[in-house]
Amino acid sequence: GESVGLHLPTLSVQEGDNSIINCAYSNSASDYFIWYKQESGKGPQFIIDIRSNMDKRQGQRVTVLLNKTVKHLSLQIAATQPGDSAVYFCAESSPYAGGTSYGKLTFGQGTILTVHP
């Protein structure tokens, strides 16, 4: 079956450090990946996405790397700030199948990022 998992359930860093959150996925048919940030009491907030025809994509202070060979995804956060403290989820989606089940996201368990001032 499909599954998306995270290597580390918790990550603790100092303010100003760079953070790297990892994610492994098992569905080789997955072609779209998203990182979300979820703060307590809120819904997941979109951070960045990447399609399987790319290896790297950069946003503001964030970079997502995709290694399809080993089915691995990572999120890099530069100059981590206390406001970055949250649970981070990776999610994957499989290609369209005749218009059915598209857009279904499969989430991993999540990594808790704690940033110390």
Added chain:
Amino acid sequence: DAGVTQSPTHLIKTRGQQVTLRCSPISGHKSVSWYQQVLGQGPQFIFQYYEKEERGRGNFPDRFSARQFPNYSSELNVNALLLGDSALYLCASSLASLGTGNQPQHFGDGTRLSIL
């Protein structure tokens, strides 16, 4: 700009009751998905609707149903509530359509459902 809005924010029910949760997507988004998030886990896909039709269904019992209205808002219904239905129910909308491929899904803050 208004994001995805969900109502109510919190709800307490007892076993055997029925509940209806509501979702308004971001303006212009025609695709709406529902997810269940149990404490300490990632969201689990329940349904996706596009243009008022069910386009995908997760591994949930028939007690769960949903619909999408002409204005693209959506309702999730759960019948015969069980203690295990206690969770955060999330709605997400996106610009995805049959011709665009996957697009980012944007989530509301959810409805916290507690079953006593």
